Amino acid sequence: MAQASQEFGDWPLKRLMTEVVGSGPKSADDMDREQAREAFQRILAGEPDQTTLGAFWLANRWKRNNPEELAAYTDVMREESVVTAEPEADPVDCGANYDGKDTSAILGVGAGVVAAAAGTPVVVHSGDRVPSQKATPYKHVLEELGVRTELEPGESADMVDETGFGFYYQPAFNPVIDDLFDRRDEMGVRTFVNTIETVANPANADVHLGSFYHLAFARKMIDLIRESERLDYSRAIFFQGMEGYDDIRPGYTKVAEWSSGEDLEDYEIETAEYGMDMEREDLAVDDIAVDSATITAEVLSGDREDHFADAIALNGAFRMYARQDVESLDAGLERAREVIDDGSAEAVLEDLQAF
Structure with a gap:
């Protein structure tokens, strides 16, 4: 010792x-x-x-924890554990809660692929059944789709540049945090590690897309980014994601948006305003990994036109908007549907499967 x-x-x-x-x-x-x-x-x-x-x-x-404490923890994590691999592309960093979902479909793979097909590179990162919830994360949906996930950081960066979408695997890019798995598991509740791992930023992206349960927590996360000496995000958007994940809720979703040098702005998204009449239970599935993968493949191939197709298109549009590649969610939604209809989104998935 x-x-x-x-x-x-x-x-x-x-x-x-x-x-x-x-x-x-x-x-x-x-x-x-x-x-x-x-x-x-x-x-x-x-x-x-x-x-x-x-x-x-x-x-x-x-x-x-206050933002100063969280920023200090984050800086130590970045200094002593995170292995970064920066792609040539400048992706949106999607840091969903690592302990996953256990009720609704994971839409972020499909949304990220749609955004990538539209020209917005996207990075997602997760571990494997992380405590305390130990539910399904990005990794298992990608595996069900036949995409390799246990990649070294350099391979993840290459995946971004070759396909527009990249996955970074926590044990490979954040190994010292991964070593805490057993101790975290014994706690039985979330710790501050669950908070800071979502902003590990293994691709050194400029834009972060994250989620929160309450607006006060989004403000705290943005203050964390401001106070950190090791994070270089110039823009961050947090929203009330389904089950704390980075999927926009059906109905009403609160959003907090920040760019460097500006004050935080908060506003609401109403899915009904985009012609989407759905409730949370409409996006529920039985087997999170298997059903999410099946839904993703069917939406990207254009074989599915339902609530899931709407939700994936809207979340893809939000990734484009986060990186400021479109001026509005309406413009992003139009672009998302274009790349699904013309086969571009399915082609990105095929590239990922071949990587």
């Missing part, structure tokens, strides 16, 4: 628990940036006792 006096500063996790973060949800104090950095450096080095680590994670959950 590492010795604090030799490798770290003066703030082992036990002292942080006793003097700063561990007194309870109402009375705990926030850490300063250096304290938070040291805490996560110790965690990534495997230094804390397992009981202390669990207590620290739970205390952070109770008191709720």
Whole structure:
């Protein structure tokens, strides 16, 4: 076990628990940036006792991390774990919650392929049944479609440049975070690691597309990006995704949009305004991986014209809009339907399967 006096500063996790973060949800104090950095450096080095680590994670959950703490954790992750591989293209970075979905179809593969066919490169990244939910992520939908997922970062970058769509696999590009899997699993609840892994940005993209449950959390994530010294996003859009994922909800969806040098703007998307009369239950499936893959293939081939086809087209349009490749969602939606109708989207999927 590492010795604090030799490798770290003066703030082992036990002292942080006793003097700063561990007194309870109402009375705990926030850490300063250096304290938070040291805490996560110790965690990534495997230094804390397992009981202390669990207590620290739970205390952070109770008191709720502020943007400065989250930015410090993110910077340490980027410095000590993330292996970046930057494609020549400048993709939209889609960082959905890594612990997946367990009710509704995953639309982001189809949406990303549609966007790629329209000229908007897209990167997605995930792990494999990540705690606490350990549900279906991007990886398993891609595998069901016959797309390789266990790629080294350089291969992922090549996939982006060759097809317009790329998948980065957490154990390959974020290995020290992946090493925390068992400890996270024993917690039984999400920790701040679930938050920061979504902005790992393995492709060094300029634009991030993420999701949130409440607008206040979107503001916190944008403040994290602003305060981070290792993230270079110039633009970020967060929205209330289905099951916390990066799929726009049927009906009403709240959106938070930010560009460097500007204030955050929030607004709503109503799917009915785009001629889409659907409810959340219309996008439910039984087997998330298998059914999502089947739906994706059928939509991209033009063989399916239903709520799922509408949802994939709208989410593809939103990726184009995020990168500012179209002026509006209406324009993006028109472009999405064009690339499905003319076979371009299906061709991207075929390229991915052949990669």
